[in-house]
Amino acid sequence: SRATYFIEPLSTVDENNELNLLLKDEKEEERRILLDLTTRIRAKAGEISLAVEVLGYLDLVFAKAKCARIFNGSIPLLNDQGRWQLRQARHPLLDSRSAVPIDLLLAEGQSTLIITGANTGGKTVALKTLGLLTLMAQCGIPIPAAEGSEAAVFNKIFADIGDEQSLQDNLSTFSAWVQTASRIIKETTGSSLVLMDEVGGGTDPNEGAALTMALIDELRNRGAKTVVTTHLNLIKAYGAIHPDVVNVSVEFNPDTLRPTYRLIYGLPGESYALPMAEKWGFDHGLIERASAYLGEGDRKVGKLLQSLERTQQEIEAKRQETERLQREAAASRKEAEALLLKARREVESLLAQSRDEARALVQRAKDNLREMINEFKAKGRTDIHRLSQAIRAEEEKINCLAWGAPQEELAGGRKQKGRPNPGFAENFKTLGQLGEALAPNSGQRKKPIQSARPALIHYQIPAAAREIKVIGLRVAEALPLVDKAIDEAFLGGLKEIDVIHGAGTGKLRTAIREYLRDHACVKQFLPGVPGRGGDGVTVVEIGPAPPAVSSGRRLRKNSTEQG
Structure with missing residues (x-):
């Protein structure tokens, strides 16, 4: 039996x-x-629980401080009126050394921003930056924006960013968008922020634009603040005819076919689809045939928008040059005022010294004259009264010379030239006039000391694996490993990873996919193709979705469970 x-x-x-x-x-x-x-x-137990709570709070405070140092963040002003003014804002996940900062603005009395412009111009990044910085401000985390920025506080923030189509749920791009938009409408209040990317897509452009405009009307009526991105001309026109709706374009250089990533307010943007398609590989002849299919009206609208963008770029360049000259003029004026003040102080010092010397001379002269009077008296001279009058006249002249009192002529009708009067510096209105009067040796002007550059903290992102094997593990053991792999892939910039869980009984596969369904960093997931592991592998597409997306998914899940 071969037993042991x-x-x-x-x-x-x-x-x-x-x-x-x-x-x-x-x-x-x-x-x-x-x-x-x-x-x-x-x-x-009570003391230990309190210590854990205090340590957790301190850890949170230190984490916020470290985050602020890494992002060079600032603490914004907050308001509950739904307006925001985020100057020089940057997405936290972008490299601050190379990212182009943008200005995100919504003034009082405005309700909607419609962002348009070329592909890869930064529309979606602007949308994500607004949502993420608003959430960071509401959590008390310093935001990567300039000092003096202002953020709004909302009770609810909704985001529809990315394609939510699903083969498992039998959802197309358009049907997924409609379901998401309908849920947003049901839960939106007057204190809500709605962010929607590429609205009205996945269907007929005219019908998609009409649905989007009706959706924006409903959100405006409810008092919500809305930001959408689109390429549809009808929605651009919608923004031009409503005073509380603002058209915003991402700036694009048509000569170099490169975006500048700056936002221009009050102007819709051209999509530049044909030039960009040629840049990315389409043959020139194919582009010409595509251009021929465009209607005359579409071509004229495109040329008009391109002309407006060029004009706007020229105006912006002149504005920047004017601001630069104004800054230089202000700096020169400030420097001149400082020099004038310094010169006036030097003159006052010289005048004070001259007055002291004049007083000493007057006193010596008085002493000498008194000695002469006493000598006259001792010798019995009879013209002492006349001499005394002459002495008093001389004393008055000396006093006038010392104190600068107004006088016509001294000593035989000739004007005396000598020490300046008190208030001498006030007689000169400009530094040039004062310099000509004094002719001082100004010496070498010191160069201003340049301020030190701010310190940067470099953070090395860990390497991420493109697959993770959890075959043979229990669910409780596998889920933390899958979550860690997704986090590392998100930070490492991977687009997708393979989760190898095997077929087996299907319990582990089902648990992992249920977990992925509500993960904030998972765009979508699909079973592996036959050559890639089949149903024993789950291919996870990683998407840099902001926390608002995961919040929306959890909210939709809860709504589904309640239903």
């Missing part, structure tokens, strides 16, 4: 029994010690 038999020698029976008893005693002692430790800890 174990034989215990009789001489080892007693020793083996003793060993088992000792092991049992050891376990009993371990249990007693653990029970005693547990009892002691239970007596301090």
Whole structure:
């Protein structure tokens, strides 16, 4: 039967029994010690819980501070009126050294932003930046934006970004969009922010535009703030005829066919689909045939928008040049005022010194004259009264010279030239006039000290694996590994990873896919193709969706469970 038999020698029976008893005693002692430790800890449960709570709060504060240092963040002003002014804003996941900052603005009395423009121009990034920075501000996290920025506080934030089509749920691009939009309408209030990317797509452009405009009407009527991106001309026209709706375009250089990633307010943008298609590989002849299919009206509208963009770029360049000249003029004026103030102080110092010297001279002259009077008196001169009058006249002249009192002529009708009067510096209105009067040696002007560049903290993103094997693991063991792999793939910039769980009974596969369905960093997932593992593999598409997306998914899941 090929069975295995174990034989215990009789001489080892007693020793083996003793060993088992000792092991049992050891376990009993371990249990007693653990029970005693547990009892002691239970007596301090309140203090331990409080310590854990305080440490958790401190950890949160330090994490926010570290985040602010990494992103060079600032604390924005908050309001509940639904307006925002995010200056020089950047998406936190973009490299701050190379990312182009944008201005996200919505003034009081405005309700909707319609962002249009060329593909790859930054429309979706602007949408995500607004949603993510708004959530960060509401969580008390410093945002990557300029000082003085202002963010709005909302009770609910809805986001429809990316294609939600699903083979498993039998949803096309359009039907998925309709379902998402309908859920948003049902739950939107006057304190809601709605972000929708590429609205009205996946169907006839005219009908899609009509549905989108009706959707925006409903959101405006409810008092919600809305930001949408689109390429549809009808929606661009909608933004031009409603005063509370603002057209925003992503700037594009038609000469280089490159976006500048700046936002221009008050102007719709051209999509530049044909030039971009030629840049990305379409043959020129094919582009010409496509252009011929466009109607005359479409061509004129496209040329008009391109002309407006060029004009706007020229105006913006002139505005920037004007601001630069104004800054230089202000700096020069400030420097001139500082020099003038310094010169006036030097003049006042010289005047004070001159007055002291004049007083000393006057005092010496008075002493000498008094000696002369006494000498005259001692010799019995009879013209002492006349001499005394002459002395007083001379004293008045000396006083006028010392104190700068107005006088016509001194010493024989000639004007005296000498020390300046008090208030001398106030007689000159400009630095040039004062310099000509004083002719000082100004010396070398010191160059301004350039301020030090801000410190940067470099963070090395860990390498991410393109697949993870969880075959043979229990559900509780596999899910944390899958979550970690998704996080690393998201940070590493991977588009998709393979989760290899095997076929088996299907319990592990079902649990993993249920977990992926509500994961904030999962765009979608599909079973592997026959050459890629089949149903024993789940291909997960990673998407840099903001927290609002995962919140929306959880909300939809809860709504489905309640229904």
